[in-house]
Amino acid sequence: MRLDRLSEKNDIKKLFRGGRRARTPLFSFLWLKNDRKHQRILCVVTKKNIKSSVARNRVRRRVNEWFRKNKDPSSPIDILVVVDGKAAGAPKKAFYKDLSDGAKKITL
Numbered sequence: 320m321r322l323d324r325l326s327e328k329n330d331i332k333k334l335f336r337g338g339r340r341a342r343t344p345l346f347s348f349l350w351l352k353n354d355r356k357h358q359r360i361l362c363v364v365t366k367k368n369i370k371s372s373v374a375r376n377r378v379r380r381r382v383n384e385w386f387r388k389n390k391d392p393s394s395p396i397d398i399l400v401v402v403d404g405k406a407a408g409a410p411k412k413a414f415y416k417d418l419s420d421g422a423k424k425i426t427l
Contacts, residue, residue, distance in 0.1 A: 323387065325361035325397050334397050341424035345409055345417040347401040350425050360386045360398045368404035378406050385418050398425065 325331065330353070338349040353359065362382045364375040382400055400421075406414060 323357065323359055323390070325359040325399065330359075330397060331361065331399070334399055338397075338399070339426075341421055343417045343421045343424075345403050345406040345414065346421050347403070348421045348425060349399040349401075350396050353395050353397045355395050357392065358386070358390045358394065358396055358398065360400065362400045362402065364402045364406075368402065369407045371407075374407040378402050381411075381414065382418065385415060386422075389419075389422065396425070 325334070334349055334351050338351040341348045341350075360383065362379045364378050366375070369375045369378065379402075382402065386398070386400075406417075409417070
């Protein structure tokens, strides 16, 4: 949904300046409490890490879908997920386990 997207430039800058960080083998997470009533997510998959646009889009869709299914409506936070190049070749089970492990590290 569009409401769940983190897309405003100022909000992204604020996230980089004051956000907390966590890392897993396939992902880096930045998060910051927001003043809205819902979570927002931004998934970054760089061309440097994953060359194929098909693979980049597949990874982005997987991340967004996982957060859509597992979001916590009681915690209004902005989340930035930076995907590592190894994520495109990772098996689904390892991919989702890594996302789950990273999401557990996200605390306010």
